[in-house]
Amino acid sequence: MTRPNASDPQSSKQGAEAAVLWGPHTERTRQLFPLGGARGEMRMPLEVVYAIALIKKAAARVWARRGVFSPAKGEAIAAAADEILAGRHDDQFPLPVWQTGSGTHTHINVNEVIARRAEEILAARGVDERVHPYDDVNRGQSSNDVFPSAMHIAARTLAEERLFPALEEFLSVLWEKACAYRLTVKLGRTHLMDAVPLTFGQEISGWAALVEADLRRIREAAAELEELALGGTAVGTGLNAPEGFAEEVVEELARLTGFPLRRAENPFAALSGQNALARFHAVLRVLAADLFKIAGDVRLLASGPRGGLGEIRLPANEAGSSIMPGKVNPTQAEMLQMVAVQVMGYDAAVGFAAALGQLEFTTFRPLVAYNVLTSIKLLGDAVRSFTEFALRGLEADERAMREHLSRSLMLVTALSPRIGYERAAEVARLAQREGITLREAAARLGVLTPEEFDRLVRPEDMVGTFLVREAHFCGDGEAQG
Template sequence: MKRIETDTLGQVEVDQSKYWGAQTQRSLENFPIGIEKMPTQLIRAFVILKRSTAVANYRLKKISKLKKEAIVYACDHVLNHDLMEHFPLVVWQTGSGTQTNMNVNEVLAFIGNQFLIEQGHNERLHPNDDINKSQSSNDTFPTAMHIAAVLEIEAQLLPALDEINQTLIEQADKYRDLIKIGRTHLQDATPITFGQEISGWQHMIEKIIVMVKEDLNYLNELAIGGTAVGTGLNAHSKFSEYVVNEISQFTNRPFKSAANKFHALTSHDQMVRAHGTLKALAANVMKIANDIRWLASGPRAGIGELVLPTNEPGSSIMPGKVNPTQAEALTMVAVQVMGNDTTIGIAASQGNFELNVFKPVIIYNFLQSVQLLADGIRSFNRRCLVGMKPNETVMTEDLNASLMLVTALNPHIGYDKASEIAKKAYKENITLKQAALELGYLTETEFEQFVDPAKMVEPRD
């Protein structure tokens, strides 16, 4: 069954079961590109915005109380129900996101009008004249971008980071006295405790949490009120203030009106900066996951210093094989985020004159990065880090076999003699102590006094 919807271009047939109108239908037909749909988080942010604009317009006497109530009802209905089937548009549409803005306007008008009909009222909502009053796609879309980014970071990413951070804090403390060999350039280096090694990973996460929270200060700035080109045409001078206050109360977030709306419409440097932090996080989790899978390599022909949880069979042909699958998944997430950062950076550079028209691809990639990092980190923590165990026997064997323990002799016999001991031990496949004694540079007592791994894991006066 079809119904007829109209817009300024004429009539369009729309499936009777769908809530959208003519402009959404035209977008569906005109942009059959890809399968990437506008993210749910962005649609919800748009609805929060539309709810707030209705309240603001009513306060400013731009719409009636009844229309305000109908719009608020429609918004709450969308926020409280799974209605994503009515928001079908793909990312690959107009660069301002106009069709998605109108999709939201049309769906809210449809639901709001159903409410008005059921209540026995004659007033009707118009997608442009009422839902979009005092607004343009050019200021609503970037506003929704920032709302969605902030809410998703706070709801998903920061809790995942707090979770993995706590795990690493606990493990760093648990293994603070377990001494192992350090490695630089993929070669043996001087001793380190396993707790110290983990503390390096933990501090990466801790610093990223600080950076992400700093980025929220910039993402909290909203473009609403700029309308078409930043001048605020067709909007009341207090509209932006009222809308932002309403959004802040509804979300319990300290959003604020962007000081310069011309900047807010044409530049997305705040998104670029925030995603730069996500890229830094991707680089850090790539390093952590790679360290762990290298240390767990083997179990007999690799380093074998870690034992990871067995979550699933590792091979379809090799019985008993266990692979570091959680590390592999997280590293794939990391490279996707790095690719997204390139896309966002290039897209944000395309702010021509008063508008950037790469908005949909920016927010699509941004929200994907947030979701992938949050999900990937949470899974990696729960299915790998929490159950990870050190193989203390292997760690001790590697430590005692390392030629780099000779570094402790530098202050006592000098670099050149210490190097000679190491080379002799390696060439003749003997211990450092044997080499030192044969060269006559140290007594056995002196060697044991100086070469003590427990004294090599921190500065000593």
């Protein structure tokens, strides 16, 4: 689906510079629902408007092929829809998200704008033919099947264009870092307490595997959005939509979008529920949780640099404090965590809204559309920013990693098979109490000679057999560390 260029001056015309194309229904709605839409803060997302326009274009082509519309009328409606898709009339859709729960007001807004522009196009071509917003632009359709279909198309398109590329680049950089540090041994931590060693590459590979699984789940959920409610019209029976019409429109939409779109198997379910979008947003919530965890790990590992862990260095992109010179804060990680929290909040609203369907139709659709599309945008933009301004320049402080590892009491775990859990615990307790090394404590207790300790406690032999190379091809280059 064609998306407008935000810098296109035609997409930003306002006020007197652009003729008002909407009709009386839109104007009444604009007056009755003054909830920020007039100022643009909470307008219906343009992605939904574009998706509705795309449906109108597909329907007009079908009606023209069937001989119901004259070729001129069909072409004019399609041309008007194309202008909307090019972003030329963005200011003609002033209605807020907070309107009727079916999205009918925005749907009619699009019908009115297309009808007006189609008549102007016909007149410019010397054709004297009327275009009616209901009888023509909306022929064979209802808000109840068009709006949910537009929501699916909008979410599917936005995920493909904005979220998937950002996650793929994020994963590429994660695996690059995992490979680079696959031999860099560091101290592991559980419960925020010292644990046994692992490599930094292994730690990063865990982040990457979480996001890979999330991306797979999101793609699977996105495929469910390719099922459309079109053809159900008002309550699912297809009243006023002739045999085969919906199938032809969906085929046309599939050609226009490039997605394998299909009609819903059960139109009554498609109109009365929102489970596909609820499931899709639920997997966005899982992604948000994993991103929160990864960003939190980055913040902890970068903490300090002298009073915290200080095991990684982040790019010093901007001043971190208005009073403390030279301070560097993990701002990108904090941004990513805030976005994750917001998405989790949106998911609570989406889940609640999806539960509120009644009888043959579910309302709350504009709320779901706004939250789902906003979450896609936020996650895509946040991941792209974090990748570019934090992850790509992330470096291990291997000196700090070695220092923390050398002072860890949990290296004593390697002694358990030889001297037993209880004696190993005695060694650790003595080392902690006296402020001496494990090596010295083992010798003082007489359980191991220093030479025996050195043979048994080798951090590089304690990181297990899992290699990052097994999870991801790292090439033949030498690892750092």
